[in-house]
Each structure stands twice: as structure tokens, then as C-alpha cells.
Amino acid sequence: MATLRCFRCKEAPSHIRAGCRRVSERQYSQRFDTESRRVVRRLATPGDQHILVDENGGRVSVADLVEQLRHDPRRVLADDEIGLIVYVGDLRLYELRPTESGEFIASKVTQISRPRFPVRILRKQIGARVFSVTADAVFVVREKDVLKKVRAEKLKPGMMLASGEKVFR
Amino acid sequence: MSFKTPLEEQCFEIARRALGTPVKIEHNRRIQIESALFPAVAAFKGPPAKEVDVIAADLIDQPKVTLLISCKEFSKRAEPAHVQEWAAVVRTMNEYSAGTVYLGLIVSPTGFTAGCEAWATSHNTALIPPLKGRNLVFSGEAVFRMLERALIALRRRALLKVDDLLAPPEFFDFVYSVVSDFEGHEEVAQEGRYLARPSGWISSFGEMYASLAGHVVEDLAAGTNGTTLWLSGGLGCRFAGARVEFGTGMQREAEPLRAPQCLKNIEGEPCTFDFVRSTVLGSRVTSAADFGDYLEFGLDERLNLSLHIAGFHLVSTESPIDQHRL
Numbered sequence: 223m224a225t226l227r228c229f230r231c232k233e234a235p236s237h238i239r240a241g242c243r244r245v246s247e248r249q250y251s252q253r254f255d256t257e258s259r260r261v262v263r264r265l266a267t268p269g270d271q272h273i274l275v276d277e278n279g280g281r282v283s284v285a286d287l288v289e290q291l292r293h294d295p296r297r298v299l300a301d302d303e304i305g306l307i308v309y310v311g312d313l314r315l316y317e318l319r320p321t322e323s324g325e326f327i328a329s330k331v332t333q334i335s336r337p338r339f340p341v342r343i344l345r346k347q348i349g350a351r352v353f354s355v356t357a358d359a360v361f362v363v364r365e366k367d368v369l370k371k372v373r374a375e376k377l378k379p380g381m382m383l384a385s386g387e388k389v390f391r
Numbered sequence: 392m393s394f395k396t397p398l399e400e401q402c403f404e405i406a407r408r409a410l411g412t413p414v415k416i417e418h419n420r421r422i423q424i425e426s427a428l429f430p431a432v433a434a435f436k437g438p439p440a441k442e443v444d445v446i447a448a449d450l451i452d453q454p455k456v457t458l459l460i461s462c463k464e465f466s467k468r469a470e471p472a473h474v475q476e477w478a479a480v481v482r483t484m485n486e487y488s489a490g491t492v493y494l495g496l497i498v499s500p501t502g503f504t505a506g507c508e509a510w511a512t513s514h515n516t517a518l519i520p521p522l523k524g525r526n527l528v529f530s531g532e533a534v535f536r537m538l539e540r541a542l543i544a545l546r547r548r549a550l551l552k553v554d555d556l557l558a559p560p561e562f563f564d565f566v567y568s569v570v571s572d573f574e575g576h577e578e579v580a581q582e583g584r585y586l587a588r589p590s591g592w593i594s595s596f597g598e599m600y601a602s603l604a605g606h607v608v609e610d611l612a613a614g615t616n617g618t619t620l621w622l623s624g625g626l627g628c629r630f631a632g633a634r635v636e637f638g639t640g641m642q643r644e645a646e647p648l649r650a651p652q653c654l655k656n657i658e659g660e661p662c663t664f665d666f667v668r669s670t671v672l673g674s675r676v677t678s679a680a681d682f683g684d685y686l687e688f689g690l691d692e693r694l695n696l697s698l699h700i701a702g703f704h705l706v707s708t709e710s711p712i713d714q715h716r717l
Contacts, residue, residue, distance in 0.1 A: 333568070
């Protein structure tokens with residue numbers, strides 16, 4: 223199964239309400255351009271689980287987007303036996319991640335990667351979210367007063383992510 | 392051009408091929424900061440300088456971004472001190488630069504010890520091969536392909552936007568993202584069952600089916616080492632036991648023909664090759680399965696055609712079975 227990887231995203235500290243689909247472009251620009259400072263780790267979850275939206279909050283199909291962009295050689299960073307990576311940093315695309323409170327955190331997406339041979343998929347519950355993630359996806363875990371990178375396959379219940387979310391399973 | 396080690400030579404050739412820009416290699420090069428008018432760098436011996444072996448390549452001119460590659464050829468994995476050393480060189484070059492932005496990359500075919508990552512990320516120094524949090528050993532060939540992929544992607548990325556890569560750990564993460572997927576590829580490559588044509592790339596069952604599904608059977612053939620299904624669009628799928636080749640550009644002529652062993656129905660009743668061939672011609676591939684010692688294709692959702700090394704087996708999938716025997 224092909225997977226999508228969005229990484230090096232800028233996370234907006236303020237939450238977008240789940241029902242807040244029609245936020246105006248202005249609001250989005252303000253929200254993301256001025257408040258996006260914290261860095262989140264990349265995700266490696268199956269493409270069909272990603273919620274990708276444009277700056278107006280409109281849903282974007284990852285598959286259609288990739289098919290469209292892969293024919294633009296300027297954007298294709300790599301397209302070989304390993305997989306495809308396309309640059310989308312200028313398209314103002316955001317990935318929405320649900321939080322425990324039912325709101326969404328928007329993370330700016332700079333590139334989309336579709337490896338031809340993704341590694342094993344795991345089911346994880348982090349915070350209130352239960353989702354699929356590739357075994358090699360990297361999470362940043364807080365251990366006492368230090369941050370440490372941990373692969374998804376080595377996440378253990380009880381660990382706390384740097385984002386404050388708890389790993390349940 | 393002289394090289395100290397084969398690793399250097401190979402990295403240089405890859406950099407020249409991938410970047411398409413003038414690439415320099417210098418041994419015992421005395422690198423010195425561009426702007427020495429800072430009290431902080433005043434010393435009895437002059438501004439900071441260091442002799443290094445470096446592959447240097449200019450990525451873009453506006454702003455001028457130069458990649459400095461250090462090749463580490465050790466019998467063991469590179470240690471944090473090696474990363475720290477290169478990071479210090481690149482950091483000092485940047486700190487007292489007159490406009491040029493330097494990015495640092497270290498290639499160590501034997502890999503890096505776990506402690507290197509924290510130093511590399513904090514100094515925005517890219518590592519090839521990547522540290523993935525568990526003991527992974529990549530072949531030398533894979534490491535060189537990683538370097539080439541990373542450089543091609545970096546060149547293209549720099550033309551689009553480069554300023555966001557300059558803050559730690561963006562450049563480290565960018566290179567990591569480009570080369571980390573080799574892990575999955577290497578795992579599949581070890582098995583090496585599926586081979587895509589004409590690229591010659593290692594492939595997977597999913598890709599094989601995706602490329603063959605919906606195509607119409609045009610011919611069947613049997614060679615000394617397996618059987619082949621020829622499909623519309625110039626596609627072929629050759630089953631040779633441990634290896635399955637598929638795609639376009641496969642040579643028919645190179646395959647010496649022979650009379651294959653043909654069976655029909657679940658019981659495996661002998662039949663002629665002409666019978667199997669005439670029954671499946673014009674059918675469309677609607678499903679597929681790989682059973683290891685044979686490959687099976689569903690045709691028009693009413694037939695199953697199995698490709699064995701020795702021949703073909705055709706079964707009707709319609710029910711009731713008794714009324715749909717072939």
C-alpha cells in the first residue's frame with residue numbers, strides 16, 4: 223500500500239474547530255503565516271487517512287494531487303525506484319490532525335512522498351487518535367527533561383510525545 | 392584529478408552527475424572564513440582555517456549556496472567526533488561568510504553511531520546513510536544511490552526554495568526524508584522477486600497487478616525457464632519461478648519456444664496448448680495472485696489462468712462447477 227508522508231510541517235498552535243471548514247483565506251493566512259512556529263515530526267500514514275486541505279479549508283484529494291503534480295518536472299524532487307517526492311511548499315496545503323478535544327491542528331505540508339516500498343503499517347493510539355502509521359515513522363518523545371526520537375514500532379504505552387499527547391497503545 | 396580513496400572518487404562522480412554544476416574536490420584544502428573582520432576570530436595565527444578533504448559544489452548562485460561533502464571511509468561506523476568536526480567547519484564558514492551559505496553533508500558507507508544524530512540535527516548536517524533508530528546496514532551500492540538521490544533532490548529543491556533548509560534541523564531532515572525510504576526498498580530488494588521492465592527496477596506484487604490489470608490477453612508463450620503472458624499495450628508478464636518480470640519492452644524473440652504442459656479444470660486434466668491459448672485470448676486481466684510456485688490471473692472474472700514454470704493451468708471460476716467445466 224502506498225503511503226503518504228508529510229513532514230517538516232509547521233504546526234499552528236491554535237486549533238481549528240472541526241466544523242470550521244469555511245475559514246476565509248485571510249483568516250488562514252493570518253493563522254498559519256504568523257503563528258506557525260513550532261515544528262512537528264513527520265508523519266508516515268497511509269494516504270487515505272490524511273486530511274489535506276487548501277488555505278480555504280477545502281478538502282484536497284492526495285491521490286489526485288500527486289497524479290497532477292508528478293507531471294510537473296519542476297516540482298518532482300525524486301521519481302525513481304525508491305518512490306516519488308513532490309514539492310508542495312508553495313501551494314499552501316495543510317494537513318489536519320484531530321486532537322483529543324475534537325478540534326484539528328493544521329500543519330503546513332512542504333512535500334509529499336510516496337515510497338514504492340513502504341515498511342510495515344502499525345495501528346497506534348496517541349491521545350484520542352487511533353491511526354495507522356508506518357513502522358519507521360519518527361516521533362519525538364519527552365523523557366523527563368529531554369526529547370528523544372522514537373520509531374513508531376518502538377513506541378510504548380505511557381510515553382509522552384513532545385506535543386503533550388500520550389501514547390496509549 | 393586525483394583521489395585519495397575510491398570512496399572519494401565515487402562520491403565526486405556522483406556529485407558531478409547529479410548536480411550538473413562544477414564540482415570541486417580538494418585535498419588538504421585550507422579553508423578559511425570569508426570575512427575575518429570580527430574581533431571574535433582574531434588570533435595570533437590569523438582567522439580560523441582548517442585543512443580538509445572536501446567535495447564542494449555550488450547549488451545555486453542567488454543566494455549562493457555551496458554544499459560541502461565530507462567522505463568518511465572507516466572500517467567502523469563514524470562517531471560523533473567526526474560529525475562534530477565537520478559541523479564545526481561548516482558552522483564557522485557560515486558564521487563568517489560574506490554571503491555564501493554553506494550546507495554540510497557527511498557520507499560514511501559504514502554508517503554512523505547512534506550518538507551522531509543529535510550532533511547532526513543540532514548543526515543541520517546531513518548524514519548518508521540515515522540513522523533510523525535501529526541497527527541498519529546498507530550496502531555500499533545503496534549508500535551511493537542514496538547520495539545521488541539526495542543530491543538530485545537537493546538541487547531541485549534549492550531551485551524552488553532553499554532558505555527554509557538553512558535553520559536546524561531542516562537540511563538534516565530534508566536529506567533524511569529523501570533517503571530514509573531506502574530501507575523498505577532494500578528489504579524488498581533482498582527478495583528481488585518482481586522486476587519491472589524496461590526500467591529493471593525491483594518491484595512488488597501490487598505494482599505488477601496495477602500495471603497489468605485491465606489489459607487484454609494477446610498471446611501465451613513458454614520458454615526454457617518459464618512461461619509468459621502477453622497482453623495488450625505491449626505488456627508482458629514472465630513467470631520464472633523465483634523471478635517474475637513484467638512490463639513493456641520484454642523480448643519475445645529471446646525466448647526459445649517449447650511445447651508447454653497444459654492442464655484444465657481443478658482436477659488438472661491434460662489439454663492442448665492451443666485449447667488454453669484460444670480460450671484465454673481476448674480476455675481481460677481482472678485479478679491476480681502469487682502462490683509462490685505459480686502465478687494466477689483472473690480473466691474476465693470467469694477464468695483463472697495459472698502460469699507455472701512448465702506450462703499453464705486453466706480453470707473456470709463460474710458456478711455451478713459441473714456446468715462450467717472446460
